[in-house]
Amino acid sequence: xxxxxxxxxxxxxxxxxSLTTIATSEPSKPEMxxxxxxxxxxxxxxxxxxxxxxxxxxAFFDYEKSFGNYVVDADGNKMLDVYMQISSxxxxxxxPELIALAKDPRIITSLVSRPALGSFPRTDFADMVKNxxxxxxxxxxxxxxxxxxxxxxxxxxxxxxxxxxSAQKRGGKPPTAEDxxxxxxxxxxxxxxxxxxxxNGAFHxxxxxxxxCTRSKAIHKxxxxxxxxxxxxFPRYKYPLEKNIDYNKKQDKDCLAHIAEQFKLRKAKGxxxxxxxxxxxxxxxxxxxxxxxxxxxxxxxxxxxxxxxIVDEVQTGGGPTGTFWCHEQxxxxxxxxxxxxxxxxxxxxxxxSPALKVNExxxxxxxxxxxxxxxxxxxxxxxxxxxxxxxxxxxxxGDFLKSGIANIQSSTDNIQNLRGVGTYVAFDLPTSALxxxxxxxxxxLGLHVGGCGDNSIRFRPALVYEKKHAEITLDIINQAIKKL
Amino acid sequence: xxxxxxxxxxxxxxxxxSLTTIATSEPSKPEMxxxxxxxxxxxxxxxxxxxxxxxxxxAFFDYEKSFGNYVVDADGNKMLDVYMQISSxxxxxxxPELIALAKDPRIITSLVSRPALGSFPRTDFADMVKNxxxxxxxxxxxxxxxxxxxxxxxxxxxxxxxxxxSAQKRGGKPPTAEDxxxxxxxxxxxxxxxxxxxxNGAFHxxxxxxxxCTRSKAIHKxxxxxxxxxxxxFPRYKYPLEKNIDYNKKQDKDCLAHIAEQFKLRKAKGxxxxxxxxxxxxxxxxxxxxxxxxxxxxxxxxxxxxxxxIVDEVQTGGGPTGTFWCHEQxxxxxxxxxxxxxxxxxxxxxxxSPALKVNExxxxxxxxxxxxxxxxxxxxxxxxxxxxxxxxxxxxxGDFLKSGIANIQSSTDNIQNLRGVGTYVAFDLPTSALxxxxxxxxxxLGLHVGGCGDNSIRFRPALVYEKKHAEITLDIINQAIKKL
Numbered sequence: 001x002x003x004x005x006x007x008x009x010x011x012x013x014x015x016x017x018s019l020t021t022i023a024t025s026e027p028s029k030p031e032m033x034x035x036x037x038x039x040x041x042x043x044x045x046x047x048x049x050x051x052x053x054x055x056x057x058x059a060f061f062d063y064e065k066s067f068g069n070y071v072v073d074a075d076g077n078k079m080l081d082v083y084m085q086i087s088s089x090x091x092x093x094x095x096p097e098l099i100a101l102a103k104d105p106r107i108i109t110s111l112v113s114r115p116a117l118g119s120f121p122r123t124d125f126a127d128m129v130k131n132x133x134x135x136x137x138x139x140x141x142x143x144x145x146x147x148x149x150x151x152x153x154x155x156x157x158x159x160x161x162x163x164x165x166s167a168q169k170r171g172g173k174p175p176t177a178e179d180x181x182x183x184x185x186x187x188x189x190x191x192x193x194x195x196x197x198x199x200n201g202a203f204h205x206x207x208x209x210x211x212x213c214t215r216s217k218a219i220h221k222x223x224x225x226x227x228x229x230x231x232x233x234f235p236r237y238k239y240p241l242e243k244n245i246d247y248n249k250k251q252d253k254d255c256l257a258h259i260a261e262q263f264k265l266r267k268a269k270g271x272x273x274x275x276x277x278x279x280x281x282x283x284x285x286x287x288x289x290x291x292x293x294x295x296x297x298x299x300x301x302x303x304x305x306x307x308x309x310i311v312d313e314v315q316t317g318g319g320p321t322g323t324f325w326c327h328e329q330x331x332x333x334x335x336x337x338x339x340x341x342x343x344x345x346x347x348x349x350x351x352x353s354p355a356l357k358v359n360e361x362x363x364x365x366x367x368x369x370x371x372x373x374x375x376x377x378x379x380x381x382x383x384x385x386x387x388x389x390x391x392x393x394x395x396x397x398g399d400f401l402k403s404g405i406a407n408i409q410s411s412t413d414n415i416q417n418l419r420g421v422g423t424y425v426a427f428d429l430p431t432s433a434l435x436x437x438x439x440x441x442x443x444x445l446g447l448h449v450g451g452c453g454d455n456s457i458r459f460r461p462a463l464v465y466e467k468k469h470a471e472i473t474l475d476i477i478n479q480a481i482k483k484l
Numbered sequence: 485x486x487x488x489x490x491x492x493x494x495x496x497x498x499x500x501x502s503l504t505t506i507a508t509s510e511p512s513k514p515e516m517x518x519x520x521x522x523x524x525x526x527x528x529x530x531x532x533x534x535x536x537x538x539x540x541x542x543a544f545f546d547y548e549k550s551f552g553n554y555v556v557d558a559d560g561n562k563m564l565d566v567y568m569q570i571s572s573x574x575x576x577x578x579x580p581e582l583i584a585l586a587k588d589p590r591i592i593t594s595l596v597s598r599p600a601l602g603s604f605p606r607t608d609f610a611d612m613v614k615n616x617x618x619x620x621x622x623x624x625x626x627x628x629x630x631x632x633x634x635x636x637x638x639x640x641x642x643x644x645x646x647x648x649x650s651a652q653k654r655g656g657k658p659p660t661a662e663d664x665x666x667x668x669x670x671x672x673x674x675x676x677x678x679x680x681x682x683x684n685g686a687f688h689x690x691x692x693x694x695x696x697c698t699r700s701k702a703i704h705k706x707x708x709x710x711x712x713x714x715x716x717x718f719p720r721y722k723y724p725l726e727k728n729i730d731y732n733k734k735q736d737k738d739c740l741a742h743i744a745e746q747f748k749l750r751k752a753k754g755x756x757x758x759x760x761x762x763x764x765x766x767x768x769x770x771x772x773x774x775x776x777x778x779x780x781x782x783x784x785x786x787x788x789x790x791x792x793x794i795v796d797e798v799q800t801g802g803g804p805t806g807t808f809w810c811h812e813q814x815x816x817x818x819x820x821x822x823x824x825x826x827x828x829x830x831x832x833x834x835x836x837s838p839a840l841k842v843n844e845x846x847x848x849x850x851x852x853x854x855x856x857x858x859x860x861x862x863x864x865x866x867x868x869x870x871x872x873x874x875x876x877x878x879x880x881x882g883d884f885l886k887s888g889i890a891n892i893q894s895s896t897d898n899i900q901n902l903r904g905v906g907t908y909v910a911f912d913l914p915t916s917a918l919x920x921x922x923x924x925x926x927x928x929l930g931l932h933v934g935g936c937g938d939n940s941i942r943f944r945p946a947l948v949y950e951k952k953h954a955e956i957t958l959d960i961i962n963q964a965i966k967k968l
Contacts (some may be wrong), residue, residue: 022589040607048610051618051627053836056602056845063593063606074607085600086851098596102586105506109547111591112582112861114830116569118540122547123524123558126532134535143535148632149852155691159708166707180702186710190702194709206850207639208693208711218664218674219846223650224643225678225711226670227692343851346598352537361540362703366690367570367827368633373857377596 022094023067029472030070030446031078038075066093069462069469071448079443080472083450087283087315087460088343090381095464097380110372117146117369125372132378133349138325140335141351146370150314150342151205154277156364157338157350158209161275161308162194163363164356168306174360194274195227195266197259197307199234201453203284204277204312213277216285216453230262230273234282235290239417252294259298263305275308280326283315286453287426289419292330299332308356311336318344319385319463322395322422329421344463346381347374390463391422397470398422401459404474412481414438425459426452434484441480447473506578507551513956514554514930515562522559550577553946553953555932563927564956567934571767571799571944572827574865579948581864594856601630601853609856616862617833622809624819625835630854634798634826635689638761640848641822641834642693645759645792646678647847648840652790658844678758679711679750681743681791683718685937687768688761688796697761700769700937714746714757718766719774723901736778743782747789759792764810767799770937771910773903776814783816792840795820802828803869803947806879806906813905828947830865831858874947875906881954882907885943888958896965898922909943910936918968925964931957 034040037059044060060074069092071081084092091098101107106124115122122128133144145160147153167173175183175190183190198204198213205211206220212227214220235251238244259276266273276298282288302309316326318341323329327336337356342348347370358364385391402418402425409415409427416428429435435455442449452458461469518524521543528544544558553576555565568576575582585591590608599606606612617628629644631637651657659667659674667674682688682697689695690704696711698704719735722728743760750757760782766772786793800810802825807813811820821840826832831854842848869875886902886909893899893911900912913919919939926933936942945953 022593044605044607044610048605048613051610051613053627053629053841053843053848054602054605055843055847056849057605058603060607060609061599061604063597063599064589066597085598085604088600088851089597091596093597094593095596099592101596102592105548107591107595108583108586109506109578111857112579112585113547113550113573113577114569115545115547116572118538119542120545120569121528121532121538121541123528123544125544126528126535129532129535143537145537149636149850151850152633152636152691158692159690162709163707175702175706179706183702183706183708183710184699185715186696186705186712190706191710192707206643207636207691208642209691212670215668217846218659218667219844220849221670222659222663222667222674223647223676224667225646226667226675227709227711228670231669357537359537359539360703362701363539364537365540365704366633366635367572371855373595 022064022099023072024094024096026068026070027078030080030476032444032446033077034075036073036077036079036443038073038077040074044074063093068092068095069465077446079446079448080469080476081448082459082461082465082473083448084460084462086343086450087320090318090344090346090463091384092462092464095384097384098377101376101380104376106376107373110376114368115372116367117372118365118367122372128372128375128379132375132382133345133347136324136382137351138327138335138339141339141353143354143357144351145349145364146375147348147350148368148370149348150340151207151210153314153340153342153348153350154204154210154312155207157310157340158196158275158277159364160338160352160356160358161196161310162192163358164308165194165272165274165306166192193271195229195271197230197232197262197273197276199232199278199282201234201282201285201288202277202279203282204279216282230266232259232262234278234288235294237289239419248291252291252297255294256297256301260301263301263307273305273307275310276302277310277312279312280316281321281424283458284452286456287419287458295327295330296332299336308337310338310340312340314340314342316424317341319391320344320394320422320460321424322391322398324391326421346378347371385463393466394422394463397465397467398425400467401425401470401473404470405477408474408478408481414481414484420459423459423461423465426456428456431455437484438480441483442476445476445479447476447480506548506583507556508578508580510552510554511562514564514960516928516930517561518559520557520561520563520927522557522561524558528558547577552576552579553949561930563930563932564953564960565932566943566945566949566957567932568944568946570827570934571804574802574828574830574947575868576946576948579868581868582861585860585864588860590860591857594860598852599856600851601856602849602851606856612856612859612863616859616866617829617831620808620866621835622811622819622823625823625837627838627841628835629833629848630859631832631834632852632854633832634824635691635694637798637824637826637832637834638688638694638697638796639691641794641824642680642759642761643848644822644836644840644842645680645794646676647842648792649678649756649758649790650676677755679713679755681714681716681746681757681760683716683762683766685718685766685769685772686761686763687766688763700766714750716743716746718762718772719778721773723903732775736775736781739778740781740785744785747785747791757789757791759794760786761794761796763796764800765805765908767942768936770940771903771942779811779814780816783820792821794822794824796824798824798826800908801825803875804828804878804906804944805908806875806882808875810905830862831855869947877950878906878947881949881951882909884951885909885954885957888954889961892958892962892965898965898968904943907943907945907949910940912940915939921968922964925967926960929960929963931960931964
């Protein structure tokens with residue numbers, strides 16, 4: 001068998017015509033050439049629609065020309081991006097240390113000779129996992145399962161919880177012959193009636209089971225059958241927090257009481273709540289926060305019922321809240337049972353506590369079970385985050401951004417309920433229409449920002465977002481608010 | 485903004501220490517150094533288990549040293565691979581035309597500046613889709629939706645069916661205010677009770693909803709709650725087909741009658757069957773085939789009931805059956821409503837008929853909705869398949885393989901029910917234990933082969949599998965059978 005050095009191979013290849021250029025620096029400020037989205041986006045959307053449904057397409061981006069905190073769209077508009085592909089790019093666009101990975105043979109072999117990871121991992125797979133996911137594991141959780149996206153990670157977290165809960169009910173024993181026979185007919189006892197408790201306003205993905213936990217917007221859910229699973233309220237605080245202490249404490253108390261009641265009601269019906277799934281900050285649903293006391297109380301109830309406590313950090317994980325994992329801020333005495341990630345973590349997946357490890361083959365399984373190319377990228381992302389102190393930077397720049405918005409707020413009624421940790425900042429406008437107008441003005445002033453919930457603005461910059469970017473952001477917020 | 489030519493960037497990078505070597509040719513025959521799996525796999529499995537559950541791990545592979553039809557494991561065993569990462573590598577390992585993609589800037593930018601495809605596609609995304617998926621679209625289907633894997637594709641195919649079916653029930657009108665309000669509580673009418681009909685022995689993935697359609701093995705399903713959806717029998721033929729015509733025709737007839745009955749029963753309960761999902765060949769469940777007449781009859785019943793006909797070609801698609809899509813062999817008068825793919829297609833996703841296009845935003849949506857790096861690879865895969873006539877080759881080499889196995893069969897009782905189209909060949913052994921023993925012998929003789937169902941062997945070579953590989957395969961089958 002002949003072997004070839006990749007460098008020769010790539011060197012030969014790169015003389016080829018198809019090569020283009022990739023940006024290596026940011027513009028000093030936004031620069032708009034057309035309205036956003038512009039005419040080229042409109043043409044491309046029409047063209048794309050002939051071969052691929054695209055009702056949600058907002059703009060076409062030129063990913064080779066984008067760099068750092070700045071995205072360049074099809075019309076050549078250069079925008080400061082504080083939405084960052086729905087919060088999924090940790091280091092912004094085309095970070096030089098990541099572009100250098102083009103040389104890494106693990107990328108190209110894993111891409112073109114993709115392993116069925118559950119059966120045939122790469123010889124270096126354990127190292128890949130250690131150098132990436134394990135090096136930033138939440139305290140108390142030292143094992144992980146990779147998946148392809150947040151939704152598949154959440155699906156498998158639920159399965160892990162059901163498997164664990166069923167085994168507990170059997171006194172730790174494996175499924176019986178009756179369990180195995182009845183599950184093929186989807187009947188009791190092999191197919192249990194266990195349920196999952198999730199919250200009003202939650203977002204956990206859009207597969208059928210995850211939609212049964214998701215209650216952020218009706219258009220996501222309508223016409224799709226659902227599991228009849230319990231729904232509890234998530235606290236809805238008044239801001240500023242320091243002026244609404246009693247009201248907010250009562251929110252916590254009422255929500256916890258509702259949750260405890262659901263456990264009782266479902267147990268009485270033989271529909272035990274096997275797992276509780278919750279976001280540290282309800283993001284898609286409108287950036288709703290809850291107190292450390294609420295989460296501690298929730299963990300306590302969950303534990304008392306022998307149920308699995310799943311923290312969905314798909315959007316909050318990876319540093320933007322000023323700690324690597326948002327749940328670190330709660331001061332839990334024991335870790336969550338499962339912590340789910342995706343987005344800024346490049347790979348989907350979940351950390352699990354040792355008690356939940358599934359030791360029987362093919363129960364947590366699929367063909368790809370993740371993607372090694374993403375772990376190679378994450379390895380480098382984690383290195384850059386640590387070397388450059390980017391989590392601390394997110395905290396500091398986030399504080400600067402929030403206090404800047406507070407200043408603007410003092411002279412307008414259109415900014416309400418300012419809230420956030422790190423750069424994970426949000427505020428509300430009085431109505432949906434005003435919120436949408438604010439986004440339109442901001443984008444046309446060169447700030448690419450996103451909304452969430454009914455009338456909120458959410459900031460989701462990359463971790464390379466610095467004070468100078470926050471200053472431009474504040475300037476544009478100020479202008480956009482004045483235009484309302 | 486500065487721009488840099490990628491060739492400079494990569495050239496600079498490739499001088500770096502971390503570069504290793506990638507194989508560029510096949511060995512002439514298998515070469516075993518240890519038992520399979522060997523001692524290095526055992527050590528690595530133990531090491532991996534400290535950080536990542538791996539109960540299903542069979543062997544660690546050296547993906548840089550593997551090439552074409554040959555995989556090299558951690559212990560240096562060189563095996564002819566007719567399982568190919570659970571049928572997911574179309575051109576085998578490290579195909580030179582794919583390795584050359586290391587130079588393509590679309591790969592590295594899409595990897596490190598990954599788009600949220602549903603909102604912000606690349607400016608060249610429509611071209612990527614046209615040059616890859618659309619260039620091999622099943623007859624009559626000219627639009628596609630990319631997803632990350634087969635399971636997420638199936639989940640979204642079901643959602644598409646539910647949305648379509650609900651709209652038909654409303655006379656084509658959008659959801660009412662009552663629909664939108666009630667779905668947030670997961671109640672009628674916004675959350676319908678529509679069901680999906682799938683088959684005994686089927687495999688459609690392992691998310692909760694897809695597990696409700698999957699009935700291949702109990703260990704996949706046990707302890708996981710399921711939707712109460714109808715199950716019909718899939719024909720179980722006797723072989724050889726030409727000697728069991730009447731029996732097999734009766735199978736078709738009985739199964740179709742059962743299906744028609746399910747439509748009636750569910751409609752009477754207000755649990756209309758909104759979609760039927762079926763594999764052209766039940767693969768995971770044991771390589772069960774059905775006749776063109778059966779599939780035509782199934783499409784007819786589905787159509788008469790206003791239900792959506794979903795063909796899951798995740799494992800059959802992409803050429804191995806001797807036609808690019810297996811369902812081409814049925815001679816349907818109108819195309820299936822949805823055709824789902826993944827595995828050999830590199831990207832997950834589904835083709836849909838124009839009537840099923842979802843024109844409202846955020847109903848078929850998630851953050852990534854696919855991965856452009858996979859489309860760049862598929863573009864090249866399709867080019868190689870067409871240039872080299874690999875679908876025709878799969879047919880011819882498959883015929884050679886099957887007739888060779890038929891020869892071996894004539895002198896043993898241990899090969900039963902030989903069946904297949906193209907290289908998608910299978911046979912049964914008398915028991916599970918004998919099947920497992922056969923796999924063990926074959927692997928230790930250097931043929932990496934996989935099982936399916938209770939006691940079947942399935943052949944899933946890459947499309948670059950030639951007559952010379954089939955000859956080695958036959959030689960090893962012969963030896964392994966003699967060792968039983």
